[in-house]
Amino acid sequence: MEAKNDFFDRVYxxxxxxxxxxxxxxxxxxxxxxxxxxxxxxxWAMNKSLYQKESIPAHRVLNRNGLLTGKQAFGNPFMMQELLEAEGHHIVNDGVVDFESKLWNPLIELD
DNA sequence: CGTCTGACGCACG
DNA sequence: GCGTGCGCCAGAC
Structure with a gap:
């Protein structure tokens, strides 16, 4: 990770x-x-990630509001919601219930 | 090289 | 609490 990887690689x-x-x-x-x-x-990188060979769990990435802003990018607007529900999340009005409690901070892993 | 756009975020009214 | 505008960085035209 110390290398000057492209912005996208970092995100992935x-x-x-x-x-x-x-x-x-x-x-x-x-x-x-x-x-x-x-x-x-x-x-933007997430959208591109859908074209990557590697499977990127882009559905686990939401905006700061916890809304499924990029659900449309999965081809089917319901795909992202189904994926999240399959992982035990509850979606209401395109938003994750108790999203803050399920939030994962990457800074902790990188620390 | 100038301009627009985008799965965002924040400030303002 | 909601709508609007601007800043942000990188890529497409």
């Missing part, structure tokens, strides 16, 4: 580290890679 590594049943936010990941203001880039 963090997202892949997200434990099942846990969630994370764009801003949090952005901060973890050293770009606290690059939340938009994280989301």
């Amino acid at each position: 590594e963090i997202v892949k580290l997200i434990p099942e049943g846990k969630l994370c936010t764009y801003g949090l990941i952005a901060k973890a890679i050293g770009l606290p203001s690059g939340a938009r880039m994280v989301g």
Whole structure:
């Protein structure tokens, strides 16, 4: 991780580290890679991650509001919700219930 | 090289 | 509490 990996590679590594049943936010990941203001880039990388060979749990990444902002990117707007529910999360109005409690901080793992 | 856009985030009204 | 605007960084045109 010390190498100057591309912004996307950084994001992918963090997202892949997200434990099942846990969630994370764009801003949090952005901060973890050293770009606290690059939340938009994280989301962008997520969209691109769907085209990567590796399976990136992009559905575990939500905005700071805990909303499924990128559900549409999965091809089917319900896909992201189903994936999250399959991991024991409850979705209401495109938002994760008790999302903050399920939030996972990448900074802890990188510490 | 200038401009627009984007799975965001925050400040303001 | 909600809508709007701006900043943020990187890529596409």
